[in-house]
Amino acid sequence: MVKICGINDEAAIRAVHAAGTEMLGFVFFAASPRAVTPERAAALSALIPTAAEGGPQRVGLFVDPEDAALDAVLAALPLDLIQLHGTETPERCAAIRARTGRPVMKALGIAGAEDLALLPRYAASVDQFLLDAKPLPGSAIPGGNATVFDWALLHDVTVPRPWLLAGGLTPDNVAEAIRIARAPGVDASSGLERARGQKDPERIARFVAAAHAAG
Numbered sequence: 001m002v003k004i005c006g007i008n009d010e011a012a013i014r015a016v017h018a019a020g021t022e023m024l025g026f027v028f029f030a031a032s033p034r035a036v037t038p039e040r041a042a043a044l045s046a047l048i049p050t051a052a053e054g055g056p057q058r059v060g061l062f063v064d065p066e067d068a069a070l071d072a073v074l075a076a077l078p079l080d081l082i083q084l085h086g087t088e089t090p091e092r093c094a095a096i097r098a099r100t101g102r103p104v105m106k107a108l109g110i111a112g113a114e115d116l117a118l119l120p121r122y123a124a125s126v127d128q129f130l131l132d133a134k135p136l137p138g139s140a141i142p143g144g145n146a147t148v149f150d151w152a153l154l155h156d157v158t159v160p161r162p163w164l165l166a167g168g169l170t171p172d173n174v175a176e177a178i179r180i181a182r183a184p185g186v187d188a189s190s191g192l193e194r195a196r197g198q199k200d201p202e203r204i205a206r207f208v209a210a211a212h213a214a215g
């Protein structure tokens, strides 16, 4: 499973599809350099086949969203999955899952083994996990910061839901990350950009090929 996050232009979404990527992420968080409006995401999404037609699943990324923000995005485009990348509690994740009727992927920031203690608390309320690097103090956004964490922390951990590894992954380190973390899937954003917020189609192709080969 490969997810490419922060899709915000036509070349990137076409590259994601051409590479056979399983998931792509649209960032609905205004402070992000990759943020898109619901209308822009819908226009980009229309350029490639839907998941039902064999294209990638569309993941909507939110940070502590109000119900109205979720409703506005879902009215504009049919997301396959909701990614929650803020401080949402297990109860809020369950409420969002019930309200939207979509599976929920909860992002947890990992810096040390103690952060993994949260996994059982969320297991009943979410469908998937994204195990990402914990943002460094002072980070302007809670994800997409090109920060790597110690993949060996995950080597012997049984994660109670399907999960993706994220945080500073690139075409050059993804195979090693998958091997060390024993990750069933990966997600990347910054490592596939030529400038902050601008995806590089060639890096997308190399990343997806490397991840699929390692898997």
Ligand SMILES: O=C(O)c1ccccc1NCC(=O)[C@H](O)[C@H](O)COP(=O)(O)O
Residues within 6 Å of the ligand: 005, 006, 025, 027, 029, 032, 033, 034, 035, 061, 063, 085, 132, 141, 142, 143, 144, 145, 146, 147, 166, 167, 168, 169, 187, 188, 189, 190, 191
């Ligand atoms: O990517 C963003 O701009 C972003 C903003 C706010 C919350 C989360 C965000 N990204 C989350 C992702 O799923 C990223 O792909 C993940 O954190 C890995 O990012 P990177 O380390 O840049 O590969």
